[in-house]
Amino acid sequence: MLNYFSIDLLYAKCLYYYFKCVGLATMSVSFKSTVENKKVPYSLFSPSKIGFLPNLVIVLIVIGTHFFSLKMAFEVDEIETSVKFDRTVESVRLTFGVGVSVFILVFFCAKQEAAIDIANNIKKASVLSANFSTKTVSQKELFSVYRATGWIFSAHMVIWFLIYCSTPWSFGLMIYYVSLNIYELVITSTLVQYSILLKIVRQIFRNVNANILDIFGDSCAIDFHTVGTIGNNRSEVRFRRKMRKFSQLKDLHISVCDVAASLGQFYSIPALFCIKYEFISFTFYFYFVTKLFTGMYHETITIHTIFFYVFGILHFIVPLIDLVGSTSAVVNEGKTSVELISKWIEVVKDQEQSTVRMSHFPNYFAQKKLKFTAAGLFPLDGSLILSIAGSITTYLMILLQFEGIKPYSS
Secondary structure: OOOHHHHHHHHHHHHHHHHHHOOOOOOEEOOHHHHHOOOOOOOOEEOOOOOHHHHHHHHHHHHHHHHHHHHHHHHOHHHOOOOHHHHHHHHHHHHHHHHHHHHHHHHHHHOHHHHHHHHHHHHHHHHHHHOOOOOOOOHHHHOOHHHHHHHHHHHHHHHHHHHHHHOOOOHHHHHHHHHHHHHHHHHHHHHHHHHHHHHHHHHHHHHHHHHHHHHHHHHOOOOOOOOOOOOOHHHHHHHHHHHHHHHHHHHHHHHHHHHHHHHHHHOHHHHHHHHHHHHHHHHHHHHHHHHHHOOOOOOOOOHHHHHHHHHHHHHHHHHHHHHHHHHHHHHHHHHHHHHHHHHHHHHOOOOHHHHHHHOHHHHHHHHOOOOOEOOOOOEOOHHHHHHHHHHHHHHHHHHHHHOOOOOOOO
């Protein structure tokens, strides 16, 4: 029977090779050292001189299929029922999407060293956090990459499989949509990768918080007023042991905050372009769906068509919502740590030495708050979803009015 370590290792291999195929993992990784050693090394990832080759191949495929897609959009008979305006805006969306995917592929090649540092630092923090244990939660329950991130990766793969299953079987349209989905796979995979790394960081934060709670619970049994007095060496030893563990957790928390900040900075610009493309795609998708269901295309609506548009929307919205949820969860876990630290300081406030050693920690976190943005233009939180929904409604009405459609008429 597979244990948690074997499942996580197998899942990590699947993640690595998948992101390698879509151009989002240009580094090398040593899984052999992980299997042979009981202790997992901190540095699993290393530079690769040929890591750019998959990205180069994908770039050539994306650019080549883009010209084919533009040709198909204007020449294939099944698409001729669209008006010229629709074909034009779709071509603009395709061109922007190709530009975004090419930028991402080049970006991951150019930022290989930064990506390696982030990956190794996350691995180091996860190993250090697994060294702590609590009385109520086992180490395996505290940290499991598969448990933390398996569902979003599985959902991502299932949705893409359903998209290809619901693609029209006409040869011309099939080739058109397959070439279209190549670069969209790169874009959505970027958001999924960002979300997966954030979930791992959140899991480390939860481990730290669980251990702080464990220290806080045991500290209630210590009589701090007698610590340091003659005849009560046992309480003093327990107190110093708790202080030592707390100091280690504090240092780990600070390092995880730095990793989270580096992660947010690394994905800041790619996330901006990905979200911009998804916003444009959302607008055009709803525009085409509205025209289809209002009979403007004079085509028969089938279950196959409905599934195609539903899955097309889902493959954009699921990674975006999960990314927003992941960033909010990381920020909330960081805030929880500050609250726990404050409670601990209240408990040991009579111990002058411990208060001096810990009082700077909340001040540090107050000055360095966790915040995830898209190139500093807008935050990656719940307000982003509401903003996108409102903007889509506005631009959708503009497009419909430009086409002379009255959506409120029967």
